[in-house]
Amino acid sequence: MTEFFAYAAMALPDLLQGTVVTLKLTAGALVIGLVIGLPLSLLRVYGRKLVQPVCTAYLTVFRGTPLLVQLFVVYYGLPEIGVSFSRMAAAFITLGCNSGAYQCEYFRGAIQAVSKGQMTAARGIGMSRFQGIRHIVLPQALRLVIPAWSNELIAMVKYTAIVFLIAVPDLMNKAKILSSQNFAPIQTYVLVALIYLVLVGFLSLVLHGIQRKLAVPGLDAGMEGR
Amino acid sequence: MKDKPMTRPVLRIENLCKSFGATPVVRDVSFDVHPSEVIVIIGSSGTGKSTLLQCLNLLHRPTSGRIFLEDQEITASGMNEDTVRRQMGMVFQEFNLFNHLTVLGNVTVGMTKVLGMPAEDAEKKAMNELERVGMADHRHKYPAQLSGGQKQRVGIARALGMSPKVMLFDEPTSALDPELTGEVLTVMQKLAAEGMTMIIVSHEMGFAREAADRVIFMENGRIEEQGPPDRMFTHPESERTRKFLSIITTGNTDPPIGKAT
Amino acid sequence: MTPFVTMLQFLLPGLGVTVSVTLIALGLGGCIGALMAVFRVYGNPVVKGLAVSYSVVVRAVPVVVIIFILFFVISAFIDLSPFMSGAIALGFASGAYQTEIFRGAILSIPQGQMTAARGIGMSKAKAIRCIILPQAFRVAIPSLINEVTLVLKDSSLVFVIGVPELMRRAQYASASTMEPLLAFGTAACFYIVLTLVLSRLLETVEKRFAVQF
Ligand SMILES: Nc1ncnc2c1ncn2[C@@H]1O[C@H](COP(=O)(O)OP(=O)(O)O)[C@@H](O)[C@H]1O
Numbered sequence: 204m205t206e207f208f209a210y211a212a213m214a215l216p217d218l219l220q221g222t223v224v225t226l227k228l229t230a231g232a233l234v235i236g237l238v239i240g241l242p243l244s245l246l247r248v249y250g251r252k253l254v255q256p257v258c259t260a261y262l263t264v265f266r267g268t269p270l271l272v273q274l275f276v277v278y279y280g281l282p283e284i285g286v287s288f289s290r291m292a293a294a295f296i297t298l299g300c301n302s303g304a305y306q307c308e309y310f311r312g313a314i315q316a317v318s319k320g321q322m323t324a325a326r327g328i329g330m331s332r333f334q335g336i337r338h339i340v341l342p343q344a345l346r347l348v349i350p351a352w353s354n355e356l357i358a359m360v361k362y363t364a365i366v367f368l369i370a371v372p373d374l375m376n377k378a379k380i381l382s383s384q385n386f387a388p389i390q391t392y393v394l395v396a397l398i399y400l401v402l403v404g405f406l407s408l409v410l411h412g413i414q415r416k417l418a419v420p421g422l423d424a425g426m427e428g429r
Numbered sequence: 430m431k432d433k434p435m436t437r438p439v440l441r442i443e444n445l446c447k448s449f450g451a452t453p454v455v456r457d458v459s460f461d462v463h464p465s466e467v468i469v470i471i472g473s474s475g476t477g478k479s480t481l482l483q484c485l486n487l488l489h490r491p492t493s494g495r496i497f498l499e500d501q502e503i504t505a506s507g508m509n510e511d512t513v514r515r516q517m518g519m520v521f522q523e524f525n526l527f528n529h530l531t532v533l534g535n536v537t538v539g540m541t542k543v544l545g546m547p548a549e550d551a552e553k554k555a556m557n558e559l560e561r562v563g564m565a566d567h568r569h570k571y572p573a574q575l576s577g578g579q580k581q582r583v584g585i586a587r588a589l590g591m592s593p594k595v596m597l598f599d600e601p602t603s604a605l606d607p608e609l610t611g612e613v614l615t616v617m618q619k620l621a622a623e624g625m626t627m628i629i630v631s632h633e634m635g636f637a638r639e640a641a642d643r644v645i646f647m648e649n650g651r652i653e654e655q656g657p658p659d660r661m662f663t664h665p666e667s668e669r670t671r672k673f674l675s676i677i678t679t680g681n682t683d684p685p686i687g688k689a690t
Numbered sequence: 691m692t693p694f695v696t697m698l699q700f701l702l703p704g705l706g707v708t709v710s711v712t713l714i715a716l717g718l719g720g721c722i723g724a725l726m727a728v729f730r731v732y733g734n735p736v737v738k739g740l741a742v743s744y745s746v747v748v749r750a751v752p753v754v755v756i757i758f759i760l761f762f763v764i765s766a767f768i769d770l771s772p773f774m775s776g777a778i779a780l781g782f783a784s785g786a787y788q789t790e791i792f793r794g795a796i797l798s799i800p801q802g803q804m805t806a807a808r809g810i811g812m813s814k815a816k817a818i819r820c821i822i823l824p825q826a827f828r829v830a831i832p833s834l835i836n837e838v839t840l841v842l843k844d845s846s847l848v849f850v851i852g853v854p855e856l857m858r859r860a861q862y863a864s865a866s867t868m869e870p871l872l873a874f875g876t877a878a879c880f881y882i883v884l885t886l887v888l889s890r891l892l893e894t895v896e897k898r899f900a901v902q903f
């Protein structure tokens with residue numbers, strides 16, 4: 204056990220460096236996912252019939268294939284047709300587009316969970332459809348989506364763990380280097396698991412706190428994420 | 430009709446028809462609504478009362494016919510529906526309060542976002558309207574924290590906040606427990622007394638007797654009969670009206686027609 | 691079209707491996723999940739604690755980390771193929787998610803079922819096995835089908851320990867043909883077809899059950 208602690212003390216600085224990259228990736232992916240997912244969900248609910256097949260195709264591809272395939276297509280495949288990204292950019296784009304597909308589904312669910320009467324009442328006091336969406340439906344949907352969105356955040360922390368396969372210097376990448384330098388794979392990955400555990404535990408606590416803070420009576424219908 | 434000065438009508442409905450697909454729901458309905466007039470529309474479920482009401486403020490587009498709000502034909506092409514709606518208040522059977530806003534927020538949101546009033550003025554006006562319906566003390570509560578009767582009173586205040594020329598009520602008390610209808614009807618009666626022009630779909634006969642200037646009985650999307658409440662309730666001309674009235678006045682507290690659809 | 695067909699043919703064995711790994715993992719995960727769920731709902735504080743920590747810890751850690759840990763732990767003791775280690779690791783991870791699925795399903799079975807089973811003289815264990823679990827399993831079916839798609843997609847992660855599944859085959863192909871887009875794109879097509887079939891199945895099942903309940 205003391206051996207493990209000694210190793211941990213030695214490995215931790217490097218791993219924490221990687222953890223920072225992991226967190227940056229998570230944050231970036233969530234933001235990109237939000238920028239893609241929210242408008243996409245609006246298109247899905249309110250958009251014309253014409254755009255639906257495009258939305259469906261996007262969702263099918265990103266929800267129907269492993270993240271790893273997406274990452275390899277973006278990083279190794281796209282250069283073949285002249286579109287190449289740095290490792291970091293490929294990671295952000297892949298994770299972001301993937302999260303966008305999932306976030307779209309969460310937002311869509313939340314928008315549809317807001318009762319139709321809300322829009323009718325909004326139109327009834329003279330709001331345009333756009334105003335109704337912006338001032339009445341979306342504020343409620345955004346609250347309803349918080350639980351699913353929190354789960355997406357947690358899931359994203361874990362999903363970033365594969366980007367080391369294109370040598371992005373995240374937590375897993377540091378672990379891989381350390382484990383082969385020291386011939387200590389088990390200790391290293393147990394340490395990594397502990398870091399993820401702490402990270403996820405901490406984020407869950409924070410998110411729960413935020414959820415309680417933002418709670419509006421009668422508007423807390425839970426929606427689960429992936 | 431109770432004696433009303435023959436003024437220019439606030440609302441004039443001419444040969445209004447509305448179909449959903451091939452199904453006609455409102456058929457050739459015409460009537461005038463004069464300033465401060467209170468009209469109660471009755472009729473069994475599914476006869477198109479809600480559809481008619483929602484045509485009046487263009488929540489449904491009429492299939493044919495014309496509607497004038499004061500001098501303006503609101504059914505004319507190129508008319509901005511939103512501008513029309515903000516001049517008519519609507520109160521819903523299911524309240525439809527905005528769940529994410531407080532009582533005060535529910536009343537101000539239309540004034541600030543639709544009419545572009547400064548927040549401070551909107552709040553002042555909203556407090557006035559909330560006083561009118563007796564809900565000022567509850568201004569910081571959310572809809573989920575209110576009883577049905579309280580919700581409906583806020584719904585009325587929300588509509589009043591837009592300073593409407595006409596108020597439309599679609600079965601405002603049918604979703605309420607019987608002991609809660611009184612507080613809402615009292616507010617409506619007060620509005621009527623203050624001279625508000627109102628069109629009300631309701632089966633509250635007591636209220637109709639007290640407050641209505643005219644009762645319209647609808648059947649199958651048509652106006653079957655209309656007249657002042659005294660005459661309508663005591664000597665209806667139409668056999669169908671008589672039948673309908675006998676069903677809802679035989680003390681049957683749970684009539685097949687009370688339910689809105 | 692021919693390069694695509696050639697690629698399909700080349701990847702086909704990988705598809706077999708992917709499906710096998712997925713099925714083994716699902717079976718193993720199902721056993722673990724059902725057991726842990728029973729522990730969580732009916733167990734004494736010790737086993738309950740064990741089940742809770744298993745589910746919470748495993749679900750907090752990326753699947754790929756679990757694959758690495760179990761792969762190295764297993765190979766320290768016995769000589770197992772990467773295929774088997776990978777399947778076991780995936781099953782261990784899926785077990786934690788299935789614990790939650792089964793727990794929710796068990797909790798959705800009305801209390802009266804247990805009371806009635808005890809009333810006709812069944813032991814608690816027997817009541818769980820013969821009365822509660824069969825019902826819970828039916829409730830859980832939609833979530834379980836969803837779990838199948840998740841495990842199918844996660845099975846691509848055993849790539850990291852060298853299992854020759856779809857992604858590994860695609861990588862060979864990409865290296866030897868210098869056409870990574872074709873290779874990984876074809877792999878993606880395989881996954882899309884599989885997940886579409888599964889979601890079709892899910893719809894059918896949900897419709898059937900919607901009528902039954
Ligand atoms: N949006 C709609 N689409 C199709 N049919 C409708 C729609 N709204 C109402 N209807 C139909 O129109 C008829 C009249 O409905 P409604 O106006 O709600 O009646 P009432 O309010 O008098 O009970 C009903 O048969 C109803 O099914």
Ligand SMILES: [Mg+2]
Binds near residue numbers: 480689690
């Ligand atoms: Mg109605």
